[in-house]
Amino acid sequence: MDWTWFGSAGYGQARFAVQHLLALIYLMGFLTAVHQFRPLLGERGLTPVPRFLAATGFRQSPSLFHLHYSDRFFAVVAWTGVVLSAAALAGATDVLPLWAHMAVWAVLWALYLSIVNIGQVWYAFGWESLLLEAGFLAVFLGPAQIAAPMPVMWLLCWLLFRVEFGAGLIKMRGDSCWRDFTALYYHHETQPMPGPLSRAFHHLPRPLHRVEVAANHFTQLVVPFGLFAPQPVATAAGLIIVITQLWLMFSGNFAWLNLITITLAFAAMDSRALGWIPLPATTPSPPWHLAAVLALAVLIVVLSYWPVRNMLGRKQVMNRSFNRFHLGNTYGAFGSITRTRHELVVEGDDGTGWREYDFKGKPGDVRRRPPQVAPYHLRLDWLMWFCAISPGYGRTWLPRFLAALLRNDRQVLKLLRRNPFPERPPERVRIRMFRYRFTTRAQRRETGAWWVRTPSSELVPPVSLADLG
Structure with a gap:
């Protein structure tokens, strides 16, 4: 059987961009935990973890901290995540053998999952599940010397599709201001945390606000289908999403939601768009890696039943995890807009x-x-x-x-x-x-x-x- 389709040198640069941006986001996540977890969730925090663990079993919230919790032990876990994500960002994992590379990314995922699953209301944001799902897929991407596994790249595009298309659907089904193109009359002023340029965006002419809404609908409801089209259409779809997310980054503060969406968009781009990223020569994946990637693909296909059913159903919900490992989630944002x-x-x-x-x-x-x-x-x-x-x-x-x-x-x-x-x-x-x-x-x-x-x-x-x- 010909398995040459499994790995592609044409997507090595895309994998490089995805891995390094994910490492940066992991670094932000672990640094946030280092600086904020103790007052929010520590032994004397606002919602203490020991109380949560006493009332919740491992099956309800899989976490390393069911074995032991103390503020000092949590600090060790969080700082370990900081060190490993910084090493991945610096490229240290690219020189590791395949098994060791996968082990580092698996540890990053397991550590962050352990934090999110005891994070209670403070970690109940869609971008936490998004980071975990993208981070789990990244475990199977492999280092730079292995050809980029195309099934994983397709799964990253499928994740991006659910992020964008789910967000587009929830807007059209939710608040009427998205359907009459007036949502941005209010959004820049009433969003959770405005940024330095939010006031300037708010005072843009109202016809331009209507154009913004139309562009948003096009990007979230039409462009995602282009991610699975032949090149260069897929690259163009990815670039449109990147530009839209940069616009959102300039207009407000949404933690790493925009950055991780940009990260996923790189998975759709081939070497013709990213050829400026230098890479070493690659070799084919060993059979055991091929088997692991195919098993991953089967798992995600099965888990996708729940988010697809949610998107197609009349009572669509946003940012729902259907399992405690945060895989195969549904996403969405701003299904309703506050006016005041x-x-x-x-x-x-x-x-x-x-x-x-x-x-x-x-x-x-x-x-x-x-x-x-x-x-x-x-x-x-x-x-x-x-x-x-x-x-x-x-x-x-x-x-x-x-x-x-x-x-x-x-x-x-x-x-x-x-x-x-x-x-x-x-x-x-x-x-x-x-x-x-x-x-x-x-x-x-x-x-x-x-x-x-x-x-x-x-x-x-x-x-x-x-x-x-």
């Missing part, structure tokens, strides 16, 4: 008056320009946005967050940009809700402010440690 931006403003009082806590990413001070955060992920800031939409998102952790502020908890305060009570903790804290909107051009010139805000309600009235129990 509400922000939670957290304040403390030490007896001298109310002062506001500043967050690293989310809007607060109206004179502060929205920062560029992505591809780094500020988990607390994102959850605060969800709480402003529905306070139920904070049910499990918001009281503990307020209690931590009343104690001047050093670990939790590291998640914030500024603590207005550096000497001693406040006596009371409260959370007020404000309506935010971008300043007009005239207001920006006159006041220097990026936002205009008006109070709308009080989410949490003034409380003390005694009130919180």
Whole structure:
């Protein structure tokens, strides 16, 4: 039997781009865990992992931490992920034999899976499952000296298809503003975490906003089919997706969602587009690798039944994992668009008056320009946005967050940009809700402010440690 189709030198550059960008995203994910996991999920965190592990078995949440958990052990796991992903990014895995190369990528996947599966509400984002699914496929890509296995490249394109086409479908089935082309009248202002250019995007002419929506529908509902077309159509489809994702990266902060979508798009591009990437000569895969890749293809085909059924069904859901290993997931984003931006403003009082806590990413001070955060992920800031939409998102952790502020908890305060009570903790804290909107051009010139805000309600009235129990 002729197996020459299995490996292709024409996609070696595509594999190189996918692997190195995935290594960068893994590095971002593990660094986020190093810096944020202890205050969010540590032994004394806002939603402590030991409590979660006591109530959840291994079958419900496969994780290395079912064997043992301590904050110190978690730090070892997270730093191991940092070291391995940095090594892969630097190209160290490309000089390894095939089995060792696969082992490194398998360890990266297993470590990150262990974190996500105990991450609770802080890790309930679609890009976590997307990284795990892409990372699992990357285990089988092989080092630079082995011909790129085409079934894995096709599976990466299939993953990208589900990301884009699923997102396109959920928009058309969801909010009417996607169907009448007005979604971007609101989105740039009301998105979870605006970036430095979001205000400029918001003030683009409305006809251009309608063009943006039309381009989005074309990119997500038509272009994905081109990923499986002969070259150069597949490369063109990949390039269109890359350009669209870059546009989104400039217009807001979406953690590594845009970067990983760009990463997957490279899988569709052949050497005619990526020939500028130098590669060594390749040899065919050994039979055992061929068998492993074919088994992977069968597994993904079987698991694809659930996301395909979800996409074709009338009650499509977004960002759903159908198994605890986060393989064969369904994706989607912004099936509904909020028309008005509400922000939670957290304040403390030490007896001298109310002062506001500043967050690293989310809007607060109206004179502060929205920062560029992505591809780094500020988990607390994102959850605060969800709480402003529905306070139920904070049910499990918001009281503990307020209690931590009343104690001047050093670990939790590291998640914030500024603590207005550096000497001693406040006596009371409260959370007020404000309506935010971008300043007009005239207001920006006159006041220097990026936002205009008006109070709308009080989410949490003034409380003390005694009130919180």
